Amino acid sequence: MDFQPTEMQTELSGLARRFAREKIQPVVEQDEHDERFRPELIAELGQLGLTGIPVAEAHGGAGLGYQDYITVLEELASVSVSYAISVAVTGLAQVILEKFGNEAQKQRIARLAAGQAIGAFSLSEAGSGSDAGSLRTTARRDGDHYVINGTKLWTTQADSAEVIMLMARTGAADDRTRGVSTFLLEQGTPGLRLGKREKKMGCHISHTMELVLENVRVPASCLVGREGDGFKIAMTALDSGRITIAASALGIARSSIEVATGHARQREQFGKPIGEYQGVSFLLADMATRYDAAKLLVQRAAFLKDQGLPFSTEAAMAKLFATDMAMQVTTDAVQILGGSGYTQDFPVERFMREAKVLQIVEGTNQIQRMVIGRSLLKTH
Amino acid sequence: MWFFSDEHRMLQETVRQFAQSVLAPRIEQLDDEESFHREAFPKMGALGLLGITVAEEDGGAGLDAVSATLAMEEMAAVDASTTLSYLAHSILCVNQIARNGIAEQKARWLPKLISGEHVGGMGMSEPEAGSDALGMKTRATRQGESYELNGTKTWITNGPVGEVFYCYARTGSAKREISTFVVEKGMPGFSTGKKFKKMGMRASPTGELVFDHCQVPVANRVGDENSSVQAMMRNLDIERITIAGISLGIARNCIEVSTRYAQERKQFGKPIGAFQQIQERLSEASAWYEACRALTYNSAKAFDLTGGLSSREVSAWAARAKLQSAQMATQVGLDAIQILGGYGYTREFPVERQMRDAKLIEIGAGTNEILRTIIARQMLGNDVAQA
Numbered sequence A: 001m002d003f004q005p006t007e008m009q010t011e012l013s014g015l016a017r018r019f020a021r022e023k024i025q026p027v028v029e030q031d032e033h034d035e036r037f038r039p040e041l042i043a044e045l046g047q048l049g050l051t052g053i054p055v056a057e058a059h060g061g062a063g064l065g066y067q068d069y070i071t072v073l074e075e076l077a078s079v080s081v082s083y084a085i086s087v088a089v090t091g092l093a094q095v096i097l098e099k100f101g102n103e104a105q106k107q108r109i110a111r112l113a114a115g116q117a118i119g120a121f122s123l124s125e126a127g128s129g130s131d132a133g134s135l136r137t138t139a140r141r142d143g144d145h146y147v148i149n150g151t152k153l154w155t156t157q158a159d160s161a162e163v164i165m166l167m168a169r170t171g172a173a174d175d176r177t178r179g180v181s182t183f184l185l186e187q188g189t190p191g192l193r194l195g196k197r198e199k200k201m202g203c204h205i206s207h208t209m210e211l212v213l214e215n216v217r218v219p220a221s222c223l224v225g226r227e228g229d230g231f232k233i234a235m236t237a238l239d240s241g242r243i244t245i246a247a248s249a250l251g252i253a254r255s256s257i258e259v260a261t262g263h264a265r266q267r268e269q270f271g272k273p274i275g276e277y278q279g280v281s282f283l284l285a286d287m288a289t290r291y292d293a294a295k296l297l298v299q300r301a302a303f304l305k306d307q308g309l310p311f312s313t314e315a316a317m318a319k320l321f322a323t324d325m326a327m328q329v330t331t332d333a334v335q336i337l338g339g340s341g342y343t344q345d346f347p348v349e350r351f352m353r354e355a356k357v358l359q360i361v362e363g364t365n366q367i368q369r370m371v372i373g374r375s376l377l378k379t380h
Numbered sequence B: 001m002w003f004f005s006d007e008h009r010m011l012q013e014t015v016r017q018f019a020q021s022v023l024a025p026r027i028e029q030l031d032d033e034e035s036f037h038r039e040a041f042p043k044m045g046a047l048g049l050l051g052i053t054v055a056e057e058d059g060g061a062g063l064d065a066v067s068a069t070l071a072m073e074e075m076a077a078v079d080a081s082t083t084l085s086y087l088a089h090s091i092l093c094v095n096q097i098a099r100n101g102i103a104e105q106k107a108r109w110l111p112k113l114i115s116g117e118h119v120g121g122m123g124m125s126e127p128e129a130g131s132d133a134l135g136m137k138t139r140a141t142r143q144g145e146s147y148e149l150n151g152t153k154t155w156i157t158n159g160p161v162g163e164v165f166y167c168y169a170r171t172g173s174a175k176r177e178i179s180t181f182v183v184e185k186g187m188p189g190f191s192t193g194k195k196f197k198k199m200g201m202r203a204s205p206t207g208e209l210v211f212d213h214c215q216v217p218v219a220n221r222v223g224d225e226n227s228s229v230q231a232m233m234r235n236l237d238i239e240r241i242t243i244a245g246i247s248l249g250i251a252r253n254c255i256e257v258s259t260r261y262a263q264e265r266k267q268f269g270k271p272i273g274a275f276q277q278i279q280e281r282l283s284e285a286s287a288w289y290e291a292c293r294a295l296t297y298n299s300a301k302a303f304d305l306t307g308g309l310s311s312r313e314v315s316a317w318a319a320r321a322k323l324q325s326a327q328m329a330t331q332v333g334l335d336a337i338q339i340l341g342g343y344g345y346t347r348e349f350p351v352e353r354q355m356r357d358a359k360l361i362e363i364g365a366g367t368n369e370i371l372r373t374i375i376a377r378q379m380l381g382n383d384v385a386q387a
């Protein structure tokens, strides 16, 4: 591992930064207000080669690694967490199909990788969030078909997705690990209906959807992997998903630090720039230090994954630390901007509202601590 | 608190019922639409809440700072935005007119403010003068029987909706030569400028007051010319103590909601309250809340007991109460969201709104950083603290 970005990473982050500033920035505040997601922006990101970074070129991806991927996600999140999450979730569908799909299913990656289609990942339900293994949606085998029934909650961008990677129970209700299977569902399948859209504290561009499944009949060829592999598939996907959430946290934190630092230079009170008061400069110093520490953790997790080494504990650490860091840093940025920070004339209050969700998704931070704690106790 | 009187407890009960019946049904929509609960004001007036600290002979309820803080806590547990507007009205405007106005002035403005027919506010901050309030630039120039005001006040609570504003302006050349003027809606040259869109406290309208050759009669000047700084600073003590009450209310409700949730929500076959990480957050929240509650009501009591502490000491206690309560409420709000998981992030539960509201208290009425300087000055002495 090297502290210098590679030429490729510099190029990718430059592309992503320019795109975020030129295409997302001008519409982000209004779109957040209107809860409007623009799939055409994802298509444009696809043309730049930024929507299929970690999948192989043979499948239509860029064939690059997570170390490259995180630089792109950080840039997108520095302007809009919603778009970073959109790319990351579509990425999750691709990663699942590449690792666990059969040849026919792998054909589906290309459109996702090119940004021509959007993917979704549907695991959580009203009664099963952290305890994903207790999900209740069922898939019953019926000849060479499955019939799926149940209600999913919190499925990011299920309304714009072309394919949905959906976890449903094929085994016994109390079989947490082997009772679940993964299905590749098409938008528009009869019986599959969008339910309510959540009203949230932030990330309004990213639609969080309820999905209702009533006798959804799909051919058995929609099963990804084997029956009973679903929990393993979901957990494997989340391991790498955590790195992407952590990278998004870096993005909003960095922007918050930039805005707060600029303000501390310009804003004068009592005859000097507020940055000259230790009360402000020490806050900034801690923000920058925590950001850098988080970045190193995220880079390490990505590095390990790229080397094919075990990385799940390190990904959990990166997610835990980076998202807690982002919550703290965005809150402090609001503080440094004072009354202005509390208004929507500046983006930091939005960043603060966006940061909170990162501590909850892809395993709450309590669950990350459980993962880390368990692995420590197991190996030492 | 052990020193609450029966009167305090009765007030608490009255406000609690008012908040449940009048504020609770409306707040979600008001927050969503950023609109103001005007009709709540005459109802508060009928309960005697709007002139809570004003002497009975001036038409008020004649209650103490402990009572005002209790009212804030009870109301804010349900709707912190309307409570903030209530605070700007009753503590920043009404209380100041009652403390510093002459009989004629009290008779002119207090009745309609205390009944809730009029809404009041206070204008101190300016675009270039927030923490450094004495750096204000708005100027009032005497011209015969009136003053001409020029300048802009910003972030003024109730600015977009109020009728009566207790405003500060510069009347001399020295830094402390500041006077007070009551500016009324409709006065020539007075307009309300921009209304801010905000993260939280969205049902409490915040805006600019613009004075453009604004003509204010001499009879609207409160106190002597050039002599308002002391009264302006003194009122910050009761403002900080009562606003800390808002933080207490927010935190209390977040703790109640998240405790109930931790009892009911099951994951991994158990209530999530069985997990020690959840217990840690809940117990820390309740301990910090109780500490802030004791600190805040003790500070209110110290404020009420004239002749006890020096005014400098009272100021430091008020600063301590707000400094801790405000930070506590933000943290407790964030933790409540976390305990509720994905549900906490949605509008189905009040905690995300309450967290957004809580952050304001770390900024308004003296930022955390400014409060620390006030406390440090009292501890270290000016010579050291400002060396």
Ligand SMILES: Cc1cc2nc3c(=O)[nH]c(=O)nc-3n(C[C@H](O)[C@H](O)[C@H](O)COP(=O)(O)OP(=O)(O)OC[C@H]3O[C@@H](n4cnc5c(N)ncnc54)[C@H](O)[C@@H]3O)c2cc1C
Residues within 6 Å of the ligand: A089, A121, A122, A123, A124, A126, A127, A128, A129, A130, A131, A153, A154, A155, A156, A157, A200, A203, A208, A357, A360, A361, A362, A363, A364, A365, A366, A367, A370, B265, B266, B267, B268, B272, B275, B276, B277, B278, B338, B339, B340, B341, B342, B343, B345
């Ligand atoms: C905006 C948004 C987008 C989302 N997108 C998706 C998506 O695309 N696909 C999808 O499948 N899901 C998605 N989710 C759901 C998300 O993954 C869950 O919210 C998350 O896993 C937490 O589950 P929960 O909300 O049910 O909380 P719960 O699991 O009920 O947790 C409640 C609290 O208990 C704690 N807790 C739970 N178990 C333990 C334990 N054993 N020890 C200690 N503490 C514990 C949690 O940390 C939390 O603080 C999304 C959620 C949101 C808010």
Ligand SMILES: Cc1cc2nc3c(=O)[nH]c(=O)nc-3n(C[C@H](O)[C@H](O)[C@H](O)COP(=O)(O)OP(=O)(O)OC[C@H]3O[C@@H](n4cnc5c(N)ncnc54)[C@H](O)[C@@H]3O)c2cc1C
Residues within 6 Å of the ligand: A267, A269, A270, A274, A277, A278, A279, A280, A335, A336, A337, A338, A339, A340, A342, B088, B121, B122, B123, B124, B125, B127, B129, B130, B131, B132, B154, B155, B156, B157, B158, B198, B201, B206, B360, B363, B364, B365, B366, B367, B368, B369, B370, B373
């Ligand atoms: C919703 C809302 C309602 C409000 N209502 C009113 C109202 O009704 N009437 C009114 O007059 N005002 C009101 N205000 C204004 C409020 O009082 C100011 O926002 C507050 O005093 C901070 O000033 P500022 O925003 O200019 O921040 P600044 O003073 O610019 O501060 C920016 C940052 O610098 C720090 N800082 C400044 N000076 C120092 C120092 N010497 N040492 C260390 N750190 C320092 C601050 O702590 C802060 O972090 C309101 C504000 C808001 C957001």
